[in-house]
Amino acid sequence: MLHWFQNDRFPLYLAPMAGVTDVIFRQLCKEQGADVMVTEFVSAEGILQRDDRTRHYTDFDDSQRPLGVQLFGSDGVRMGEAARKIIDWKQPDFIDINFGCPVNKVVSKNGGSSLLKDCPLLASVAREVAKAVSIPVTAKMRIGWDATHVNAVEVARILEDCGMQAIAVHGRTRAQGYTGLADWDVIGQVADAVRVPVIGNGDISSGADVEIRRAQTNVKGVMIGRAAMTNPWVFKEAKHYLATGTHVPHATVEERFSFMRRHCQMAIARNAHMGELPTLRSMRNRLMNYTKSIPGGKWLRQRFSQIGSLMELEDIFAGYLEHQATHGHEHVVNANMETDVE
Numbered sequence: 001m002l003h004w005f006q007n008d009r010f011p012l013y014l015a016p017m018a019g020v021t022d023v024i025f026r027q028l029c030k031e032q033g034a035d036v037m038v039t040e041f042v043s044a045e046g047i048l049q050r051d052d053r054t055r056h057y058t059d060f061d062d063s064q065r066p067l068g069v070q071l072f073g074s075d076g077v078r079m080g081e082a083a084r085k086i087i088d089w090k091q092p093d094f095i096d097i098n099f100g101c102p103v104n105k106v107v108s109k110n111g112g113s114s115l116l117k118d119c120p121l122l123a124s125v126a127r128e129v130a131k132a133v134s135i136p137v138t139a140k141m142r143i144g145w146d147a148t149h150v151n152a153v154e155v156a157r158i159l160e161d162c163g164m165q166a167i168a169v170h171g172r173t174r175a176q177g178y179t180g181l182a183d184w185d186v187i188g189q190v191a192d193a194v195r196v197p198v199i200g201n202g203d204i205s206s207g208a209d210v211e212i213r214r215a216q217t218n219v220k221g222v223m224i225g226r227a228a229m230t231n232p233w234v235f236k237e238a239k240h241y242l243a244t245g246t247h248v249p250h251a252t253v254e255e256r257f258s259f260m261r262r263h264c265q266m267a268i269a270r271n272a273h274m275g276e277l278p279t280l281r282s283m284r285n286r287l288m289n290y291t292k293s294i295p296g297g298k299w300l301r302q303r304f305s306q307i308g309s310l311m312e313l314e315d316i317f318a319g320y321l322e323h324q325a326t327h328g329h330e331h332v333v334n335a336n337m338e339t340d341v342e
């Protein structure tokens, strides 16, 4: 049993998200209480070709443990070699295999969710990777290819037989992409069908959501993705709720600003070779995400969409406080009309 499931600990995973869950964001979420992290997916071939960019995606530091590196591919032997290479570099706590990615570029090469349609190939990928390494291997999957091919229970049993030590299930089919709702009935069926821990994933955004899913199913942990992008405090809020049954107040505007400032400063320090402007350009969407649910968030988003320096960030914060002092009541009215606060 992986140690982070022992004693009914019910870990909260930060979901792997390409372009989002980089080393900095993972650290920030860890500080908020995320228990287990998985890097964004990297291609086995990228690892084997010693591609610097791919290597960069797998970067982490010890404070983020337990951490898994997620691999995708369709050739189990090559993936096993890539997994060994990663272990030589970084010694992650586990290797995770992606059987869920819906993106055409990955699916067209038989990777990600396309393996759900080819169980023998899926089994060979899982078996070869498990055989190649001495650290635990886990898997992340969707519930099937489309609504007429929901085969999550069959796939999970195969993955368990092939040595996967935990299975994260995103309750959508490949055809759904990110639309519709995650099917927690199917996630529950998978959790009942295998002995290894199942981590439920899809549409969790609060402690109450975690509690409901825990009560309704036999999942041994949950994984949170998009909610963490807009509200990384979700881990702290969920832990507090699980421990006490009460809601902790949402992060204040000041807490949000200090989080945003820190995220930008860490990104600038890490990308010193790039310079401040390109780094902050790459931060624009991230910052805009953090304004969801702040009164007057639209005002902030308009400014963040142009931001180019840390000094501007401070000006925007100060401008926002002034703007709220004079126009805040309008936002409250707007909020009641659901036009300004999402």
Ligand SMILES: Cc1cc2nc3c(=O)[nH]c(=O)nc-3n(C[C@H](O)[C@H](O)[C@H](O)COP(=O)(O)O)c2cc1C
Residues within 6 Å of the ligand: 015, 016, 017, 018, 019, 020, 039, 040, 041, 070, 098, 100, 101, 140, 170, 201, 202, 203, 204, 223, 224, 225, 226, 227
């Ligand atoms: C921007 C983005 C990138 C993602 N990248 C990955 C990835 O690299 N590997 C993976 O297994 N899932 C990836 N996912 C899927 C998430 O891990 C997760 O399964 C999905 O968002 C559902 O969880 P949620 O409802 O909590 O967001 C990605 C999702 C998003 C939104």
